[in-house]
Amino acid sequence: MSASLVQYGKAHISKGISRSTELVINRAKGAYVYTVDGEKYFDLTTGIGVVNTGHAHPTVVKAVQEQAAQVSHVQVNIAFHEPMIRLTERLRTYMPSPSLDTFFFWNSGSEAVEAAIKLARHATKRQNVIVFQGSYHGRTFGTMAMTTSKTIYSAGFAPLMPGIVVAPFPYIKQWSAHKADPVKFNEDWCAQEALRGVELVLKQQTAPKDTAAMIIEPVQGEGGYVAPPKQFMQGLREICNKNGILLIADEVQSGYGRTGKMFAIEHFNVTPDIMVMAKGIASGYPLSAIVSRKELMDLQPPGSMGGTYAGNAVACAAAMATLDVFDEEKLLENCQARSEQFFAGLRTGLNRVLSEKNKNNTKGDDSTIDVDIRGLGLMIGVEFFNVPSGFASQVAKEAFQLKTLILTTSIYETLRLIPPLNITKEETDLAVERMVASVEAAIK
Ligand code: PMP
Secondary structure, eight states: OHHHHHHHHHHHSOTTSOOSOOOOEEEEEBTEEEETTOOEEEESSHHHHTOTTOBTOHHHHHHHHHHHHHOSOOOTTTOOOHHHHHHHHHHHTTSSSTTOOEEEEESSHHHHHHHHHHHHHHHHOOOEEEEETTOOOOSSHHHHHHOOSOGGGTTTOOSOOSOEEEEOOOOHHHHSOTTOOTTTSOHHHHHHHHHHHHHHHHHHTOOGGGEEEEEEOSSBTTTTSBOOOHHHHHHHHHHHHHHTOEEEEEOTTTTTTTTSSSSGGGGGTOOOSEEEEOGGGGTTSSOEEEEEOHHHHTTSOTTSSOOTTTTOHHHHHHHHHHHHHHHHTTHHHHHHHHHHHHHHHHHHHHHHHHHHHHTTOOSOGGGOOEEEEEEETTEEEEEEESOOTTHHHHHHHHHHHTTEEOEEOSSSSEEEEOOOTTOOHHHHHHHHHHHHHHHHHHHO
16 A cells, blocks of 8 residues: 555655655554554654654543644634643743743744744844754754754755854764874863854854854754763853853753753753753644743734744643653653663674674774764764764664664764653663664674
């Protein structure tokens, strides 16, 4: 059955969408998706970090069904609706700081990022925005200009939104030879180098008085699944404070428990001025939000924000049910425990495979295959060094043969694992086993 559907889809759905598989899915449950042909795939992508509670969680399904029967659409420029107010009340208790107390709800991550930029420009009366090399903030006109992870997202679409300036993002493995002197090239060195780069941007490209905000992914997603050193994030906060620049955390991918804390920014003891949320917020229903301090949010003129589907009632109900699942299933605790299991299993398994391969290497260190397993919680990046270009995609193809879905990132030879946060111990063992087997098959 899938062949004819694929043929139709290819003929009449935009070719502008690239797809890593040709699966046609018609059912999904927990960590698995099922095709129209009845095949079962182990899903380590969660729709790119969206169904953090697993596919079709019964609590979410029930809330959606009930809300759809009650009222599905209330236009926000016409009236309040109860689910949004109840969600706001509930969400406040999960914020990294009580100062983040006022919300605006939208549909997608890109729209929410744009809402954050609109707010920053209004609040500061400044224009420019600093983004970090490797950033992904979306594909709309505004966010396309802010996305620097891959040229395909903006090539040919110019003129882009002006006022975007790019600063360096700290990633120690990329910045120094991967076998660099660990004493000199430590995290502090890496953070200080990147902070110096940010200071230079403020001297050379955009004066503080013209700079409204800096926007950063607390764990860079598409750009390689890289967590910056703590000192870097804290240094950014200081630079922003000193210069009256707003710090925006784009938690679209790293938020909602993905890193073992509700929001990744909590790992750094930093409070952003504006935080952007989407993806995991409603377990698959289109919802996003920004949150900021009331005094900032209230600077926006009434009528300047809003949209037909903004903060949809069914999506808000799904978001509340998602929080119920977080509490009832202790997802943060499970995320931390499964994360340790993943890291330990991947290290052991991949070290075995690589040392076997490297045993026969007679060409010296520069051709020794190496791996960096990194990330926080269940946002795990696995980067390979000294492998042919396309190696990570080959591993993903091998995993597909094992009926397992994994993604790569935009750059580097990097795989990314984004399983559901309620993945079980047994499923984690299976995921590690399939990952290691896929690398082993690709490396031969
Ligand atoms: N910001 C980040 C960090 C993201 O990862 C994404 C999506 N991958 C977006 C923004 C854009 O979100 P959306 O696709 O919902 O517009």
